[in-house]
Amino acid sequence: MSAVLDVLGALFVLLGAFLCLAAAVGLARFPDVLSRMHAATKPQTLGLILVATGVELSLRSWAAFGTVVLIAGLQLTTAPVAAHLVSRTVYRSNQVRRDLLDRDDLAEDLAEAGFTLGPAPEEGSEGPADRR
Amino acid sequence: MVDMVVMVMVSASALMLGVAAVLTVVRMSRGPSSLDRVVAADVLIAVVIAALALEAILNDHSTTLPVMLVLSLLGFAGAVSIARFVADRDKATRWDVESQQPPPGAVERRPDAGERR
Numbered sequence: 001m002s003a004v005l006d007v008l009g010a011l012f013v014l015l016g017a018f019l020c021l022a023a024a025v026g027l028a029r030f031p032d033v034l035s036r037m038h039a040a041t042k043p044q045t046l047g048l049i050l051v052a053t054g055v056e057l058s059l060r061s062w063a064a065f066g067t068v069v070l071i072a073g074l075q076l077t078t079a080p081v082a083a084h085l086v087s088r089t090v091y092r093s094n095q096v097r098r099d100l101l102d103r104d105d106l107a108e109d110l111a112e113a114g115f116t117l118g119p120a121p122e123e124g125s126e127g128p129a130d131r132r
Numbered sequence: 133m134v135d136m137v138v139m140v141m142v143s144a145s146a147l148m149l150g151v152a153a154v155l156t157v158v159r160m161s162r163g164p165s166s167l168d169r170v171v172a173a174d175v176l177i178a179v180v181i182a183a184l185a186l187e188a189i190l191n192d193h194s195t196t197l198p199v200m201l202v203l204s205l206l207g208f209a210g211a212v213s214i215a216r217f218v219a220d221r222d223k224a225t226r227w228d229v230e231s232q233q234p235p236p237g238a239v240e241r242r243p244d245a246g247e248r249r
Contacts, residue, residue, distance in 0.1 A: 003134040009189055010141035013182070017145035017152075020179045024152035027159045027175055033167050036159070040171045043178040048204070051185045055197070058189040067197040071181075071204055078208035082174065085215040090167050093218065 005057050012054030019047035032097040033090045037083060044079045048072060142190050149186070153179050170214045177207035 019042050026039025052068040090096060091106060098104070156179060160172040181203050184196040 006134060006138050007141075010138045010145075013186055013189060014141045014145045014148075016182050017148040017186070020152040020175070020182050021148040023175050024155035024159075024179070027172055028155045033165065033171065036168060037171050040175045043182070044174060044207075047178060048181060051182045055185045055188055059192070059194055061194065064194045064197060067194070067201060071197075071201050074201070074208075075204045078205070082208050082211035082215070085212050086167055086170055089215045089218050093165075093167075095165055095167065 002060075005060065009054040009056075009058030012050050012057060014054075016043065016047045016051035016054065019043045019050065023047070032100060033095055034087060034097075035100070037087060037090075041079065041083055045076060048075050138189075142186055145186055146183070149179050149183050153183075166214065166218050170211050170218075174207050174211055177203055177210075 023039050023041075023043045027036050030036045030039055049072050052072045056065050056068045096104075153176060156172050156176045160169050160176070163169060181200045184200050184203075188194060188196045
C-alpha cells in the first residue's frame with residue numbers, strides 16, 4: 001500500500017513539474033503579456049495543487065496535510081487577485097497587442113462608461129511600453 | 133523496484149523543473165516590460181515551490197513545507213506591489229510629453245462624457 005502511495009505521490013509531482021515546464025515554454029514563446037499570463041497561471045493553481053497532493057501522498061502525516069492544505073488554499077485565493085491586478089495594469093498602460101485580439105469586451109464597456117479608444121497601434125509594435 | 137520507479141519520476145521532474153527555470157529566467161531577462169518580468173517571477177516561484185516539494189518527497193521529510201508556504205505568499209505580495217508600482221509610473225508615460233497627446237491605442241476620456249458610473 002505504501003509503495004503504491006509513494007509511486008502515486010511521485011506521479012502527481014511529475015505532473016506538476018510538467019505543468020511548470022509547459023508554463024515556462026509558453027512564457028518564452030508567447031507574443032504579449034496577456035497570453036504569457038495565460039500560460040503562467042497553470043502551475044500557480046493546478047500545478048501547485050498537484051504538487052501538494054503528491055507531497056501529502058508520499059509523506060502521509062497530518063502535520064504535512066495541514067500545511068499542504070494551507071498552501072493550496074492560499075494559492076487558490078491569492079493567484080487570481082495577483083493575476084487580476086497585473087492584467088489590469090497591462091491594459092491600463094496600453095501593453096495589449098490589439099492586433100492579436102479577436103474581441104475586446106473591456107473596450108466596449110469602457111466606451112459605454114464614457115471613455116473612447118484611440119486607433120489601434122500599427123502592426124508589429126507592442127505599444128509605448130517597448131520604448132523603455 | 134518501487135524505489136527505482138520513484139527515483140526515475142523524481143529525476144524526470146527535476147529535469148523538467150530545471151528547463152522550466154532556465155526558460156523563465158530567459159523571459160525575465162528579456163522582458164520587454166516589467167510586467168513580463170513579474171509574470172516570469174511568479175512562474176519561477178511556482179517552479180521553486182515544486183522543487184522544494186520534490187526535495188521533500190525525495191528525502192521523506194517535511195522541513196521544507198513552511199518554506200513552500202512562505203514562498204507562495206511572497207509571490208502574491210511581490211506581484212501585487214510591482215503591479216501597483218508600474219501602474220503609478222505608467223500614468224506619466226501614457227501621454228506623450230511633447231505633443232500632449234495619448235499614444236496610439238490609449239484609452240482616453242471623452243471631454244463631454246458624464247461622471248463615471
